[in-house]
Amino acid sequence: MRRSRAQRAALISAGMAMVLAVAACSDPTQNEDTSGSGDDGASSGSEDTTLNAYLYQPPAANWSPMAPASGPDGVVMNLIYDSLLGVDPDYKLYPRLAADLPEISEDGLTITYTLQEGLTWSDGEPFTAEDVVFTYNLMADPDTGSTASGRFADVVGGPEVAAGTADTVTGFTAPDDTTFQIQLSKPNIGLVGLTGNIWIVPQHVLADVPVDEMDTAEFFTQSPNVGMGPYIFQEYATDQYVHLVKNPSFREGEVDIDEIYLRPVTSDVATAQLGTGEMDLVQIAAPDLETVEAMDGIEVGSGPGAGYIRTSVNELKPYLQDPRLRQAMLYAVDRQQLIDEALGGNATPVNASFMNDAMPDDLETYDYDPDKARELLAEMNWDPNQVVQLSWIAGQRDRDTAATILESQLNEVGIKLELNQVQPGQLTDMMNNQSYDMTLYGGGNYATEPFAVFAINACSTHFPAGGNLSYWCNEEFDQLMLEANATVDEAARYDLYQQAARIENAEVPMIYLYNPDTIWAHTDALKGFVPNGDFTNPFWNVQEWTLER
Template sequence: MAMVLAVAACSDPTQDDTSGSGDDGASSGSEDTVLNAYLYQPPAAVFSPMAPASGPDQVVMNLIFDSLLGVDPDYDLYPRLAADLPEISEDGLTITYKIKEGLTWSDGEPFTSQDVLFTYNLMTNPDTGSPGASKFADVQGAAEVAAGTAETVSGFSAPDDTTFVMTLTKPNIGIVALTGNTMIVPEHILADIPAADMDTTEFFTQSPNVGLGPYIFQEYKTDQHVHLVKNPSFREGEVEIDEIYLRPVTSDVATAQLGTGEMDLVQISPADLETVEAMDGIEVGSGPGAGYIRTSVNEKKPYLQDVRLRQAMLYAVDRQQLIDEALGGHAQPVNTSFMNDALPDDLETYDYDPDRARELLAEMNWDPNQVIELSWIPGQRDRDTAATILESQLNEVGIKLQLKQVQPGELTDLMNNQSYDMTLYGGGNYATDPWAVYPINSCATWFPNGGNLSYWCNEEFDQLMLEANATVDEAARYDLYQQAARIENAEVPMIYLYNPDTIWAYTDDIKGFVPNGDFTNPFWNVQEWSLEG
């Protein structure tokens, strides 16, 4: 799960530039190839799979770490560190991974299934603060670890150096998609660090420079760049591009720098598409998104608990206008978190109807003087436009929305204190497996125990999701998911906005780039890239 929230304060772990490269990305080695890429927000600088999901940090982690499985641009699972997709027993209770042989960490130490065992136990340990622990709830022994009566999960095992096994208490079809992309961390580096200190250890906050990914972390200079150099021990062999600089700038600046040659790869706003297509030497590609942009609605606040308020918000917002203005039509309205075969065709579409919004507000005796605050991290044109349109159109029907731009650290505080009213964010992958919707909606996954930032709870929804995930028959499973989608659609736990196409613009000197709709993982096949010219 990759919800796009920056959830920790930025820091400057490296004051001195020891990379051998200048701030402009020009390498000291004249023959080195250097790629400058857009990073849509400054990272929170906690590069840890145990940290709450943060989109820009995820971009970095996808380059320096690796996982058993990955997701390709078609949102299909494929093996990365695993030799193949896992074997699932007939009763659905045992999931067995075989790991590629002969792999090493970037420091030369051998990688084995013990590293996987170590990482997965960290993910479930409550002392690490990992919100991903709920994904493993159906593994034998996970409940005991959560309760503090056991130190490790009995259902995780590594019978030999190339085998990792998860044993479940009940069938869980979606657990492979939900957990197979967990970034693996090095046991030989972290074994002596107490679990409670994992969120502050220097390895994750300053120098995560031992990994299995195609690149090795060098430094993060706050609000300037993340610098990475190629990993000569990467599993696929030689990585061709020597260095990457990820540069956190606004989308407008990134697009301008693409035109001047200062940037090589940029996720562009659809509003800039015509301008970019006119640039010499620039290619454009896109991929369909697997997540969506939305606002959470904090139902712990009494004035936000009535479903009619949330329904009124949806009716009050002209989402097609938002899509046309902010994204040039390159997006689709969303009315539920479910996608593909789990998406019913009889959902309420909440078409723009401000009169219906006013009727609902009148029914609930809404107080027009009640202020609702919407917090978001600025810098992406479509989200900035979305916030402005929400403010205008909700105020028009009598909902007094106030906008609050925040930095990552401020949003962290709001989340930890549960003091926000609404937050604007995006991301997620709900196209690979519908079970991914459970962590953002269930009663058991309220933040910080999971990704449910609205604190919505519907026991019937949870039961349908659990039943679906334990059902082996595919047709029956998807019927249950569609029933759950109807409940979510009716109760509106969040204000659905749009599913954007992800549009990439890049210099034609980059060879091998394959556009990915997941904007947190443009580098999914970076080992196949080269940079010419």
Template structure:
């Protein structure tokens, strides 16, 4: 039986009432003496109108470490409790945060100099200096810490020695004085600013004595209170209920207006229902709910184009997944436009390469829906229809859940036996570490600010855990073109090289590209100062400018 939107909303609300009743006894943001005034107006927090409840699209791993593999919900928390030299604004342009401006690059392209803001302190009151930046970059550039981002620093002087274990620190990271941080390169690397300027800075005075090989297990990144430079301090995580943060009284911008934030890992359906009942203030909504949410009183809707995309990795370490024709067949077998129209209300664009904007050529193969072509490719490679492929993902986001079921049905239709495997974040991390997965469905990334950002997800040198290449694809000509582009000062020539690399990637299909979604935010009109960000991991990019009215 097909239900109307109103009927579905009523069912969601009815089921939600029981959930909220059971949770209230252990959830401080729902207690009458902390969250609801005598007049019956809930502010969702410990003090009247000073707490904000926001949707967290998945449960976090609760490891707030810049050296941990990137996991979107954890990155959202880290964007609140840490800060970085540079940030990315809603136009996907770099802008200064801890730095006073964008860095200076020497004429030979070998020295990058950041000037830091003066007078900044950590949340525990200790002064922030360039030595904290040197310490942080050394930790992130050292694979012994468990950092998957170490490969981004391959061109930094002394990084190779640290990777080889013959040096303890990277000689190319220096602090000429307490307000200056320099990176010295072995060859020009124009993309390194965009790839590494947003690294979350961690406190040397707290972590200096932790052995490097224990950095990924130290309890600093899970305990409360955490020490950071961001507008908020981590207070507690109640598993599967909320992440609680309180404002940092020493934040560099001065007084933060909103006292507390509760990040709530619930499904998108529940989050939308809570937005309607007033129990949620900020939600990333599904396009399927857009018309319903727009009809709610006191709710404002804003959207921004995404900088990343939803895709599935294909583990080429598995012999049965190595043939490029299989991956091409998968793309032809999936009706991505239908998926976009039905699951996202048209608020997305199909993707046929990882590059974006000016780095994307116009003449790529578009892999339009063609199941007959898919069958031809499978027959050509003598594909075994009894071979089972498992697609693993973390459930809870409606478009991704829908995408998984559509992929399952349409691949099975052409003779690829796909099985779905829903897991929790920790389980997926274990599978990644063991390289035991066949395919994983995930999304995110920012490929709009800096084209070289594609290199970590595609290159031969950044196979996980040394980078974010979860498909273990390798094409040396692709790597050569991208590296040459990254060293080319002339912008027109640089982007031409990126477009050549995109043609190779498009033909070899290192991953199954699905779509680039618009990010749609809905929030109570009590929030003032909110500016929509297309990056779903950073809705709080300017939270220090927010306030809650009434």
């Protein structure tokens, strides 16, 4: 019998409550020496090594790949699960559980992964391609709670599972223990980049769980859990820490650091604890960079983000539909001043959603030019008494500063911008009833796979069907994106993406602001850390780290 979504949500809460109830109320790392150092401070091989790392928000503590995306929970899942492919700091795909990048047939209809041989789950059971087939079927079925089922619309049998008329996707097969194949009804080259990083879960543990109860399965909240990642979840002490221990069966062999404590504290507290030695790895805010660089025994590194900060402009409002208005807004804002003031220069102005090879070099850069902004407004007979409201969730220093600069500089050219700080629930309500004018937000990964831009710009992805919060629609743009995604030849595919980028850049469906760098600071005792611009994946190469106290 299928439960309602409300019933299933209640069961999730109950399951998490059980986990949190058994978690220790005190912090064990504060009661015993787990630093791996002897009395003289030298490294001691007889004691465990423990890494304390910053977690930017408390997690929901439901480690389900099918659950709606949650950044802090994703950090944990990157440690306890593994995927066919990963994304490196250059936002390039690289093999993890797969032995190499997948092969794509000449007609673009078959994607073949060859898996590494001899791998085992953390409980010692063998890992096979059937685990991958099982997991991808869960992700393609909305009855599991998966929010990613739409990604498999071009997989043979995918639409039938999404519609509830079939139980499994016929296009997912395992010809043998180390081969996983995806059969497509039409070419979809972007599918590799959009689904290759799905966290794989164990069929031998979950096979008997009814599909429509998968999102409430105890497995996703229990301790210890079973995974393929370098660490095993042990406990979550509410709002204090997530405790993980190394997985002796991890595919890369011995993991060096024995334990990790992820600590959800504010960035100010994390930075202070970095200075006192209570924290080993922290993502720091740009305004704190000078302070951290002055600390003894601390190393700093950074990487560019894969997404960007922007404001969506609701084109359902008649007074916001003219692209000249949005162009004027871009010319009116001194984005370099914003970057310098809010981020200490640690960001790059953005002029389209596309990145890397999909970004042409002939885009309009919309350099600060308030006279050009006024000229465009006069040309379209803009009403200077028309109020435009910018809604955003306050609390992040760079975004708060961005809002005040937007208010000042747009008002200066004759656009009466009114700021509206809201709570998350309020913003969700405004999105659902389409009542907002503009909303300030950020995120996304558009660096690894250019087709990800489709979800925030296409005519068919207007919210809530997708991430298009501007309700922009350009059929030529959509056609180019779909053609690119079906083109096997890489050079031809990226030429089509660049054509789409020029259309987006000209019509300005959103006010592009900046791509922030993610700044990391860590004790110099931590070796092997490579900074990643994706703040949800600092542990991408954790198996290569050592902690030398």
